[in-house]
Amino acid sequence: MTLKLGIPSKGRLMEKTFDWFATRGVTLRKSGSEREYAGAVDGIDGIELVLLSAGEVPRELDAGRIQLGVTGSDLVREKLSSWDQRVVEVAKMGFGGADLVIAVPQAWIDVDSLDDLDAVAAAFRAHHGFRLRIATKYHRLVREFMREHGVADYQLVDSQGATEGTIRNETAEAVADITSTGETLRANGLKILGDGMIHASQATLFRARRRDWTQSQRDTLKALEAKLTS
Amino acid sequence: MTQVNAETSQAIWDRARRYQSVLVGQGALITDADVLQPADTLLDLYGEDIRARTFTTQDPLRGEQMLRPDFTVPIVQQHMAFGAEPARYTYLGKVFRKQESDESRPTEFVQVGFEVFDGKDVAAADAEVFATFAGILAGVPVTPMTGDIGILRAAVIGLKTTERRRAALMRHLWRPRRFKALLDRFGAITPTPAARTTLLADPDPMATLPAVLGLRSKSEIALRIDALRADAAVDPISSFERDLLDALLKVRETAPNALASLRDISVDLPSISAAIDGLSRRLDALANRGIDVDALPFETSYGRTSMEYYDGFVFGFSSNAGLNIPPVATGGRYDALTVVLGNGTGVPAVGGVIRPDLVAFVEAAQ
Numbered sequence: 001m002t003l004k005l006g007i008p009s010k011g012r013l014m015e016k017t018f019d020w021f022a023t024r025g026v027t028l029r030k031s032g033s034e035r036e037y038a039g040a041v042d043g044i045d046g047i048e049l050v051l052l053s054a055g056e057v058p059r060e061l062d063a064g065r066i067q068l069g070v071t072g073s074d075l076v077r078e079k080l081s082s083w084d085q086r087v088v089e090v091a092k093m094g095f096g097g098a099d100l101v102i103a104v105p106q107a108w109i110d111v112d113s114l115d116d117l118d119a120v121a122a123a124f125r126a127h128h129g130f131r132l133r134i135a136t137k138y139h140r141l142v143r144e145f146m147r148e149h150g151v152a153d154y155q156l157v158d159s160q161g162a163t164e165g166t167i168r169n170e171t172a173e174a175v176a177d178i179t180s181t182g183e184t185l186r187a188n189g190l191k192i193l194g195d196g197m198i199h200a201s202q203a204t205l206f207r208a209r210r211r212d213w214t215q216s217q218r219d220t221l222k223a224l225e226a227k228l229t230s
Numbered sequence: 231m232t233q234v235n236a237e238t239s240q241a242i243w244d245r246a247r248r249y250q251s252v253l254v255g256q257g258a259l260i261t262d263a264d265v266l267q268p269a270d271t272l273l274d275l276y277g278e279d280i281r282a283r284t285f286t287t288q289d290p291l292r293g294e295q296m297l298r299p300d301f302t303v304p305i306v307q308q309h310m311a312f313g314a315e316p317a318r319y320t321y322l323g324k325v326f327r328k329q330e331s332d333e334s335r336p337t338e339f340v341q342v343g344f345e346v347f348d349g350k351d352v353a354a355a356d357a358e359v360f361a362t363f364a365g366i367l368a369g370v371p372v373t374p375m376t377g378d379i380g381i382l383r384a385a386v387i388g389l390k391t392t393e394r395r396r397a398a399l400m401r402h403l404w405r406p407r408r409f410k411a412l413l414d415r416f417g418a419i420t421p422t423p424a425a426r427t428t429l430l431a432d433p434d435p436m437a438t439l440p441a442v443l444g445l446r447s448k449s450e451i452a453l454r455i456d457a458l459r460a461d462a463a464v465d466p467i468s469s470f471e472r473d474l475l476d477a478l479l480k481v482r483e484t485a486p487n488a489l490a491s492l493r494d495i496s497v498d499l500p501s502i503s504a505a506i507d508g509l510s511r512r513l514d515a516l517a518n519r520g521i522d523v524d525a526l527p528f529e530t531s532y533g534r535t536s537m538e539y540y541d542g543f544v545f546g547f548s549s550n551a552g553l554n555i556p557p558v559a560t561g562g563r564y565d566a567l568t569v570v571l572g573n574g575t576g577v578p579a580v581g582g583v584i585r586p587d588l589v590a591f592v593e594a595a596q
Binding site for chain 1: 273274277278279281282330331398401402405407408409411412415423425426429435439440441442443444445446448450451453454455458
């Protein structure tokens with residue numbers, strides 16, 4: 001039995017993943033035409049390349065349909081409950097960095113921290129009759145962060161894209177979004193809360209639980225780990 | 231040890247019906263609630279956190295619905311709409327809970343509940359509910375724990391500080407971490423952040439306000455800055471009062487000793503006296519019902535993190551054997567919930583639930 005390695009099927013994330021493995025003596029490449037989602041692996045035996053969307057990697061690892069996968073650490077935490085009991089981080093890859101942060105309008109000069117956000121949420125609810133809306137696509141991560149910090153009287157509204165614009169459109173009062181430099185947030189009149197960093201994400205190689213692995217799969221993992229750490 | 235089914239589903243339902251017959255014998259009316267509950271009500275009560283533990287589904291016309299995580303909310307709604315005091319209700323059925331971290335816990339289980347809406351003698355009603363569950367659990371290797379959220383509430387209400395600060399603390403009574411952070415800020419333990427000092431030093435910060443975006447208006451921002459200014463001028467909550475709150479929350483003894491400790495604290499914190507008198511009356515009422523009050527454990531902070539809508543007496547019965555399971559029965563007083571669900575008019579209410587599957591498990595492990 002081979003080990004299936006799932007990696008993002010397009011863009012910079014795929015190329016950087018190829019580079020990362022190449023410097024460690026494992027060559028990954030797309031086989032056939034550019035548009036075909038099939039791949040090949042050289043430099044190590046027993047690994048099969050699967051190209052798929054980064055967002056599907058957590059689910060496929062959890063289901064055991066792939067045994068290794070490259071995706072953002074944010075996606076694993078968002079899509080798998082008790083993620084650390086379901087998958088294992090093999091290596092942080094040092095690229096694809098992005099921070100999940102809470103941001104509010106720059107005009108909220110009275111809000112610098114979660115403490116302020118919580119107080120404003122209470123006042124907002126009393127004034128407007130509904131809970132302060134935070135637009136995000138990272139529901140689990142944001143909810144767990146808010147619970148841990150004891151923030152109340154907010155609600156999460158789903159936003160799958162252009163999240164920074166939701167405040168201007170009055171469909172949210174704050175956002176929890178991914179940013180690498182904060183530039184897009186600033187350009188949209190928003191600022192990041194001082195203690196509003198939810199998760200610093202980067203591309204990470206994960207492996208599934210080994211419960212049902214064969215001996216040859218275990219041997220392949222050992223050989224791969226040896227290459228990655230050498 | 232993980233929780234397994236100690237009995238067949240049939241045996242658990244039989245057990246549930248036996249428990250319910252005890253409650254009917256106490257004069258409780260059998261009632262029921264819909265499995266699908268409107269999500270709005272639950273979200274407004276519990277906040278976003280409830281999504282982590284409740285199954286949500288969608289109806290094309292009614293919108294978001296949740297599989298009932300408990301019966302209390304719909305039973306209170308029914309009572310507030312159609313009932314009259316005094317009333318005693320019992321219900322029996324499945325409740326549904328998502329399990330995000332422990333796969334060994336069931337996502338649905340049978341609950342038998344007892345709710346008492348009777349304000350004639352609050353201490354007697356508390357004792358009735360506790361003693362009823364204690365009776366059902368006679369011979370089962372479980373230990374009771376009791377508490378009283380009303381004592382902490384009374385202490386907060388009595389703090390020598392502004393109404394705004396008291397309200398902020400009250401809002402986070404059930405979130406100990408945020409409660410402590412607030413208390414540290416109001417006690418001037420946490421230094422004022424530099425940005426806040428700068429903001430308050432500016433005589434007219436609104437003059438240089440960046441463009442306002444979204445629904446939160448300029449006047450709301452100005453109002454909060456006024457509130458921050460007023461708050462900055464207020465004396466900190468004294469270390470004396472903060473120490474008293476700490477001492478209060480640390481009380482964990484048998485009920486008579488806890489009562490004595492709390493009486494000592496109330497010498498310096500007279501606002502809790504009435505709540506302590508209530509505890510004393512409850513202990514008398516429990517003794518009248520044959521409960522061994524001298525051995526009854528009491529903890530002031532019991533139920534503070536897990537029993538959100540309770541605001542007075544709280545109790546639970548937990549397995550003696552250190553089995554990794556939730557309490558087999560829990561309950562308490564929730565007068566404030568009836569105010570929220572009754573659109574401002576509340577009634578004194580106390581109740582509890584028991585899980586026959588957990589009782590069977592505890593008995594089997596004996």
